[in-house]
Amino acid sequence: MLVLTRKAGESVVIGDDVVVRVLEVRGDVVRVGIDAPRDVRVHRQEVFEAVRDANLASAVVSDDAVTALQGLMRRTGTE
Known part of the structure; x- marks a missing residue:
């Protein structure tokens, strides 16, 4: 530093x-x-961390979501 x-x-x-x-x-x-x-993003650190954490949380896929998606794909014949 x-x-x-x-x-x-x-x-x-x-x-x-x-x-x-x-x-x-x-x-x-x-x-x-x-x-x-x-094009250079400038954030306060606490804002940057909050945005990063929100993005990470929204990217987590639960087992329930995977099961629901598989069921939807079976019903539409896209499996």
């Missing part, structure tokens, strides 16, 4: 096109601005 010290108004450049700028420091709170292309 790279650890840097920056003051308000200073920036860090990531790759060729992502700029992270320290906007304000108040006590133990730091406001940052991130300038990145639209």
